[in-house]
Amino acid sequence: MARMKFICDTERCIECNGCVTACKNDNEVPWGVNRRRVVTVNDGIIGKEKSISVACMHCSDAPCMAVCPVDCFYRTDEGVVLHDKDICIGCGYCSFACPFGAPQFLSSGAFGVRSKMDKCTFCSGGPEANGSVAEFEKYGRNRLAEGKLPLCAEMCSTKALIGGDSEVISSIYAKRVSVREANGRYPSKDIFGWSTAYGPMDSPAPKPTPAAKIPGAKS
Amino acid sequence: MRFNLKTIGLCLVAGATLAACSEPPEIAAKAAKRPDVAPYMGADNGFMTKGWTPKDEKSWTESVDKRNQNQSEYSRFKSSVKQ
Numbered sequence: 001m002a003r004m005k006f007i008c009d010t011e012r013c014i015e016c017n018g019c020v021t022a023c024k025n026d027n028e029v030p031w032g033v034n035r036r037r038v039v040t041v042n043d044g045i046i047g048k049e050k051s052i053s054v055a056c057m058h059c060s061d062a063p064c065m066a067v068c069p070v071d072c073f074y075r076t077d078e079g080v081v082l083h084d085k086d087i088c089i090g091c092g093y094c095s096f097a098c099p100f101g102a103p104q105f106l107s108s109g110a111f112g113v114r115s116k117m118d119k120c121t122f123c124s125g126g127p128e129a130n131g132s133v134a135e136f137e138k139y140g141r142n143r144l145a146e147g148k149l150p151l152c153a154e155m156c157s158t159k160a161l162i163g164g165d166s167e168v169i170s171s172i173y174a175k176r177v178s179v180r181e182a183n184g185r186y187p188s189k190d191i192f193g194w195s196t197a198y199g200p201m202d203s204p205a206p207k208p209t210p211a212a213k214i215p216g217a218k219s
Numbered sequence: 220m221r222f223n224l225k226t227i228g229l230c231l232v233a234g235a236t237l238a239a240c241s242e243p244p245e246i247a248a249k250a251a252k253r254p255d256v257a258p259y260m261g262a263d264n265g266f267m268t269k270g271w272t273p274k275d276e277k278s279w280t281e282s283v284d285k286r287n288q289n290q291s292e293y294s295r296f297k298s299s300v301k302q
Contacts, residue, residue: 002280076255127255131262144258147268147282153290164287172291179293 002165012160019152027140056102056120064094
């Protein structure tokens, strides 16, 4: 079974924001919510400026799942972390727990009321029937069920952002790195966020810390 | 008579205070969590790609893998040279 992941190649990302636009348009994401965004560091410094497209990393040991008080998250067989908006209470705990800022909330109502959480679904919808109107209205497109991959990755003009089966995309990235190294450029094999979110390749998901080892936790 | 009224009063107070004990457990959220349908089952919305059979996991995996490889310009270049 495939284990779906994203990789963003910082040497290729040109900060065009095409992935952001494609995601918003295809999933009809409301104003004020960005499931994907491009982050630039060292902006304007020649030779040091790097951009990276960030969204939900669909972590193997997702902290959002761990902290959700109503247990609305679930992981599909393809390794995609999804949530049920009918259960979500919009508390925002997942937003604080996520190291990538993936969970997003609309806060346009009176008294700063927050909406239910919205995040990248790896274009695989939610618990509603595949491709149904109800699924689209809550979660956006279900491209995986249509035999496609996430639009942000598929339409990336420089192929900086690639998404799909982790083994395939990591082999694509490894090929690029080896070509770069052979050309004497960018000798780096590190991928930003990969080891943080996913752990080393072929490693099982880490076991949660026992309650006995957490100060103040009830077992 | 006075004793009876006191007993009835106590019973009413006990009934009111113990009413919460009969409330159903509030675990509706967990019960409402629905299982998702696997993507290889396909989507009945007219946007499905061709070349794979819905409900056939192997067929879906092969199709998505092929699409996945299209993200590598090295493999795309190779396939275009063959054609």
